[in-house]
Amino acid sequence: MTVEPAATRLRHQVPLVVWLVLVWMLLWGSWSWANLLSGLVVALVVLVLLPLPHVVGGVRVRPVPLLVFLGHFVVDLFVSGAEVAWQTLRPAGVRRTAIVRVQLRVDSDLLLTMVAEAISLVPGSLVLDLDRERRVMTLHLLPVRDRADVERKRAHVLVVEERLVRAFGAPEDLEALERAGSDAREEVRAP
Amino acid sequence: MTAFADVLAYACLVAGATLCLTAGLGLVRFPDVLSRMHAGTKPQVLGVLLVMVGAAIRLDGWANAWMLLLVAAFQLLTAPVSAHLISRVAYRRRHVRRDLLLVDELRGAEAQDDAHRGDEPGDAPPERDGAGRAGV
Structure with missing residues (x-):
């Protein structure tokens, strides 16, 4: 771990403190100065006792793409819930599954985490493995009918990734997305 | 209401x-x-x-x-x-x-990558000629 100036460290910890205080306030369920102050104390104690590697920044939030992503996400959540529920109920049971690898384009820890989380909740896929270096995600697909269906699901993963990058990605990430779009999808040039 | x-x-x-x-x-x-x-x-x-x-x-x-x-x-x-x-x-x-698998793309990569092998005795590297049948 590299030693950083105290100011930078502090700046990286601020979002975490805000989040912890927010959780504390939500747990109490009401706003008061006492809650805020005790939340701050708890947050600082947690951060001092359990120092976490900070999530390196480069993430910004764009409201409109964020809403687009959230809208699709909620719809996907319902569709996938219904789909898997149907698989459990129907007499024939599960017939075919598949394991596929998908070449992603983003190169940021936080974004990859978000993509993996979102992918696990959208229809038909579950993250099995994530190769950080090569940015390859291995997925287990549950209801697959045929090869075309597999390809359709693979394309859907890339769509989810793109929505997330548009909502949260730094300019570099957006650039990487466009570059990868113009290249062939398979080969990412090695430097 | x-x-x-x-x-x-x-x-x-x-x-x-x-x-x-x-x-x-x-x-x-x-x-x-x-x-x-x-x-x-x-x-x-x-x-x-x-x-x-x-x-x-x-x-x-x-x-x-x-x-x-x-x-x-x-x-x-x-x-x-x-x-x-x-x-x-x-x-x-x-x-x-x-x-039940229609496609298994991890398996091809697994062959070159020993980290993905299982960790039970039965998961020892297969003999060369029987490589295609491992894990059944």
Whole structure:
């Protein structure tokens, strides 16, 4: 771990403190100065006792793409819930599954985490493995009918990734997305 | 108005409970660990969310609603993580019904990558000529 100036460290910890205080306030369920102050104390104690590697920044939030992503996400959540529920109920049971690898384009820890989380909740896929270096995600697909269906699901993963990058990605990430779009999808040039 | 809210709340609660039930059914009926994890994430998460929405409508006061919001948020964040860890271990220990797989792209890569091998005695590297039949 590299030693950083105290100011930078502090700046990286601020979002975490805000989040912890927010959780504390939500747990109490009401706003008061006492809650805020005790939340701050708890947050600082947690951060001092359990120092976490900070999530390196480069993430910004764009409201409109964020809403687009959230809208699709909620719809996907319902569709996938219904789909898997149907698989459990129907007499024939599960017939075919598949394991596929998908070449992603983003190169940021936080974004990859978000993509993996979102992918696990959208229809038909579950993250099995994530190769950080090569940015390859291995997925287990549950209801697959045929090869075309597999390809359709693979394309859907890339769509989810793109929505997330548009909502949260730094300019570099957006650039990487466009570059990868113009290249062939398979080969990412090695430097 | 309250009657409408009540109906909405009950609908959410029943739908959520049903989805959780199907998640349990999936655990019993699905053929292998990886498929079961699908049942453990999607209908389960959606079911919990619906129950939370129903409860938030039914319970009075914001204090409860905030708590339910937290439950929902942590459910969304943690369910995929635990499902991922379990299915990853399952794959490495080869609790996979290969006969159900239409495509397995991890297997090709696995051959060059010993890290993906299972860690039971039976997972020792196969003999050269029998390589294609490992893990059945």
